[in-house]
Amino acid sequence: MRLERGVVTYDALLVLSFGGPEGDADVMPFLENVTRGRGIPRERLLEVAEHYHHFGGVSPINGQVRALIDALERELRAHGITLPVYWGNRNWHPMLEDTVRRMKDDGVRRALALVTSAFGSYSGCRQYREDIERARASVGEGAPEIEKLRLYFDHPGFADAQIARVRDALGTIDGERARLLFTAHSIPMSMARTSPYEAQLRAMCELVARGVAHDTWELCWQSRSGPPQVPWLEPDVLDVLARLASEDRAQPVVVIPIGFTSDHMEVVWDLDHEAKARAGELGLRLVRAGTVGTHPAFVAAMRELVQEKLAAAPKRALTTLGNDHDPCAASCCPAPQRPSR
Numbered sequence: 001m002r003l004e005r006g007v008v009t010y011d012a013l014l015v016l017s018f019g020g021p022e023g024d025a026d027v028m029p030f031l032e033n034v035t036r037g038r039g040i041p042r043e044r045l046l047e048v049a050e051h052y053h054h055f056g057g058v059s060p061i062n063g064q065v066r067a068l069i070d071a072l073e074r075e076l077r078a079h080g081i082t083l084p085v086y087w088g089n090r091n092w093h094p095m096l097e098d099t100v101r102r103m104k105d106d107g108v109r110r111a112l113a114l115v116t117s118a119f120g121s122y123s124g125c126r127q128y129r130e131d132i133e134r135a136r137a138s139v140g141e142g143a144p145e146i147e148k149l150r151l152y153f154d155h156p157g158f159a160d161a162q163i164a165r166v167r168d169a170l171g172t173i174d175g176e177r178a179r180l181l182f183t184a185h186s187i188p189m190s191m192a193r194t195s196p197y198e199a200q201l202r203a204m205c206e207l208v209a210r211g212v213a214h215d216t217w218e219l220c221w222q223s224r225s226g227p228p229q230v231p232w233l234e235p236d237v238l239d240v241l242a243r244l245a246s247e248d249r250a251q252p253v254v255v256i257p258i259g260f261t262s263d264h265m266e267v268v269w270d271l272d273h274e275a276k277a278r279a280g281e282l283g284l285r286l287v288r289a290g291t292v293g294t295h296p297a298f299v300a301a302m303r304e305l306v307q308e309k310l311a312a313a314p315k316r317a318l319t320t321l322g323n324d325h326d327p328c329a330a331s332c333c334p335a336p337q338r339p340s341r
């Protein structure tokens with residue numbers, strides 16, 4: 001089926017994600033793809049490799065993307081949109097370039113792309129646009145045009161799904177007394193300074209906290225890598241837990257991974273394993289709220305993003321922090337200056 005908006009016709013939807021290993025033998029080649037030219041110390045790579053080996057080398061991310069694609073296909077069909085959905089990754093199979101080649105072979109001329117990052121940073125936004133252009137260039141003549149959908153961090157459906165996940169977590173403890181601790185992937189300060197990332201995150205933390213009738217919350221960062229002398233966003237989640245325990249051990253903490261759209265390795269290792277262990281040592285009650293995953297409100301929001309492109313749905317956004325991201329302004333989320341080592 002072709003979807004038409006004036007003279008523009010789309011004939012596929014591409015889901016574009018980070019990628020993750022699917023067995024022990026994949027782990028090091030995957031990590032080398034992620035960190036090529038990034039100045040990440042070898043020791044950090046070996047340490048992260050251990051997290052993957054703990055799960056037999058299988059990242060949860062691919063299963064999560066498959067589940068999202070399944071749910072999204074059903075959601076699109078239910079609204080009369082029969083676009084074929086393709087899947088490509090930045091760092092592991094199915095690699096984006098192979099997918100773009102297959103799209104070309106299938107006769108796809110113009111596709112929409114949905115990336116699995118919600119917030120704007122070089123890693124979660126512009127780098128995906130560069131990935132798309134690089135893949136198209138290597139496929140060459142006849143490669144489909146691919147338009148990335150706008151950032152959806154402030155789509156009401158994303159917020160509603162996140163609020164529902166937090167409400168569920170609060171229901172398992174003395175929710176009224178619980179402190180809300182939002183977390184997102186740390187990024188280097190050089191990237192943070194040129195990204196809307198932190199401002200977008202803070203705006204959504206505020207709205208989600210309000211959605212569960214809490215008026216205080218904190219945002220912290222997790223999963224930092226890079227050499228110690230390079231500054232990244234702080235404070236780290238583990239340090240904040242120590243401070244919260246010292247303030248009042250009796251008040252439970254709900255950790256909310258708002259910066260991730262599904263239960264990636266960073267969530268199942270850095271939070272469910274490391275942060276939970278630290279909380280245990282500190283005598284602090286910690287529950288982790290779910291990621292939006294395939295929550296129906298989130299899946300419906302992703303369908304609306306497609307409809308927006310066809311002028312079949314209004315653009316719904318809770319903030320004005322994403323407006324110049326459709327498409328990104330030339331000056332937005334530039335590649336950071338990397339250390340030369």
Ligand SMILES: CC1=C(CCC(=O)O)c2cc3nc(cc4[nH]c(cc5[nH]c(cc1n2)c(C)c5CCC(=O)O)c(CCC(=O)O)c4C)C(CCC(=O)O)=C3C
Nearest residue numbers: 018020034038048059060061117123124185187225264265
């Ligand atoms: C902002 C952001 C998101 C959130 C947005 C989003 O959700 O996309 C994200 C997601 C992810 N990050 C992931 C994995 C990794 N990220 C790494 C390294 C890095 N991430 C960075 C940023 C982000 N990353 C940065 C600035 C680096 C330094 C290297 C560089 O400048 O590019 C490394 C290297 C080793 C290390 O951790 O040091 C790994 C293995 C996975 C897959 C997990 C799985 O397998 O389930 C996912 C979804």
Ligand SMILES: [Fe+2]
Nearest residue numbers: 125328332333
């Ligand atoms: Fe951007």
